[in-house]
Amino acid sequence: MEDKTATSTTPMLTGAQALVRSLEHVGVDVMFGLPGGAILPAYDPLLDSGQIRHILCRHEQGAGHAAEGYAMTTGRVGVCMVTSGPGATNLVTPIADAMMDSVPMVAITGQVGSSMIGTDAFQEADIRGITMPVTKHSFLVTKAEDIPLAIKEAFYIAASGRPGPVLVDITKDALQGSSPFAWPEEMDLPGYHPTTRPHHRQVKEAARLIAEARRPVLYVGGGVVKAHAAAELAELAELTRVPVVTTLMARGAFPDSDPLNFGMPGMHGTVAAVGALQQADLLIALGTRFDDRVTGRLDSFAPGAKVIHADIDPAEISKNRVADVPIVGDVREVLIDLNQTLRAEAQLPDYSAWTRYLTEMAAKYPLGWEEGLDRLSPQRVIQRIGEIAGPDAYYAAGVGQHQMWSAHFLPFEKSGHWLNSGGLGTMGYCVPAAMGAKVGRPDAVVWGIDGDGCFQMTNQELVTCALEGIPIKIAVINNESLGMVRQWQTLFYNARYSNTDLHSYRIPDFPKLAEAMGCVGLRAETAEEVDAVIEQAMAINDRPVVVEFVVHKDAMVWPMVAAGTSNDDIQIARDMAPTWEEEEL
DSSP: OOOTTOOTTSOEEEHHHHHHHHHHHTTOOEEEEEOOTTTHHHHHHHTTOSSOEEEEOSSHHHHHHHHHHHHHHHSSOEEEEEOSTHHHHTTHHHHHHHHHTTOOEEEEEEEOOGGGTTTTOTTOOOHHHHHGGGSSEEEEEOSGGGHHHHHHHHHHHHHSSSOOEEEEEEEHHHHHSEEEOOOOSOOOOTTOOOOOSOOHHHHHHHHHHHHHOSSEEEEEOHHHHHTTOHHHHHHHHHHHOOOEEEOGGGTTSSOTTSTTBOOOOSTTOOHHHHHHHHHOSEEEEESOOOOHHHHSSGGGSSTTOEEEEEESOGGGTTTSSOOSEEEESOHHHHHHHHHHHHHHHOOOOOOHHHHHHHHHHHHHSOOOOOOOOSSBOHHHHHHHHHHHHOTTSEEEEOSSHHHHHHHHHSOOOSTTOEEOOOSSOOTTOHHHHHHHHHHHSTTSOEEEEEEHHHHHHHTTHHHHHHHHTOOOEEEEEEOSBOHHHHHHHHHHSTTOOOSOBOOTTTSSOHHHHHHHTTSEEEEEOSHHHHHHHHHHHHHOOSSOEEEEEEBOTTOOOOSBOOTTSOGGGOBSBTTBOOOGGGOOO
16 A cells, blocks of 8 residues: 655665664663564664664573663663564563563564464564563554554553553564654554543542541652652651651662651561551552552551552552542652642641650661671671662662562662562562663662572673673672572471572682673672672772672571561561560550
8 A cells, every 4th residue: 555644755664774763763772682583684773773772681581671770770761672482481571570560661572474473483472462461561563664653652651650561572574574764743542541640639638637647657669769759758758747668669769867767668677667557547658559568468457547549550549458548640749739738738736756656666676687697697798788889879689588688778868779679579680680770870889789599590691791891799698598488498397498508609609600701709708808898899890790798598587577467467586576565655
């Protein structure tokens, strides 16, 4: 059919050229990927792009997590591109990770020729079908002329409303075909209209509940970070003097140094944060989804509290806990409206007795650890990294015990400086996410805090870092085991350690492995060596650095709420619980 929009000045481009041109139109300057047969046509014009830096990763999972890390530190859409079949399926984990943690990402995958779809062709996989439950939206593009609009819509969907991953799967014949290139001025997205402005009537009702409460808590989730609403949150806390707890994803959204911050709630939360939620009469839930790791057994969670729940995703409202005041909207917009309303209309009570009670609880049950083991204390190692690198650094973590210790002992003073896999709990996240963070913030210090188990999943991306000039710093907290699983085996399986011992005291030799990948490899085994190796790592900025800290395998994460139990059953150490009944308001 003749294209009536084409003019004599409209360039004819291949689909591959149109893809690269479209990515330039939406402002892409960095993408992470790995070529293969089906996506190969797209890599040819990419070589000529003066705008897009392509970072050749060692594994597709690494490309996806790197795109996440880039998005988390820049607020922009992270981009990754891989080929069909196994290349695409290797990307499923970071796509699911981005979905759970609301990270804006566009994943571009090559697909076999459109005539081959459904024939079990070589390296054919229905990646659109596979990822449909874990993407915000997905496109299958089979014509060259459809590529620009798909890219424009994909980036808009990924970044607007609740951020998330969007898949663009493009057939090889679409990439090889030709079409007049015209950047679309309009999009056609029927039914997609994210609500960003909250309804003022609901905000007024929220203000009324706050004014009536005696034990309110600001229950802050990662949505506050995604909405860049830290300043507005600080204004609300200052205005109301309401105590604050920040979930794992929201660490840094409110500074730890503020006396109103009682830390992280949940399975490994502080006693004060868990107690605050359990004994509150009002939860002001902002950009959080009442995850089971926070609520514990849901029917016993915050039993006496009314709930104000503000979230940009209406599907989250009353999903796990019924909201008395549901507010759909961008959290920053909600906070602006709420602050204005409280200033104009509400006479707020004095919550100082409630805050004092929580302060005393925090003093009575502080975070800490046991010294005197025959190896390094992992908590002290992580704390020293934070103290030496400071709150301006960006920190990525793997998943497990080291993640929880990092959430407790790193300096969280700034929003957006903390990267981790909160929802999916993806081991192997740390190294590539730190790589993406450093690409997004090249002038900042980026530390990855990884376990020896996580590190052995994706450390090959350090080769990428060494070759691409991405000088991240990775701390391997080596306890020779899959630490969190071992902790559960200790507590719930009578210390029967089935297949959790990694025997990684010297195999692999992490410093030598690091050196082989073009990094500097360091090791600390005694307390006297800890500061020296951290300082040495901080001084190296021309290559990635890996520092192995040999820690004790029996160190545990406390406090803890066992899975499936009530938050009221929190333990501060094995068989030791807070004396709730003796606490008085």
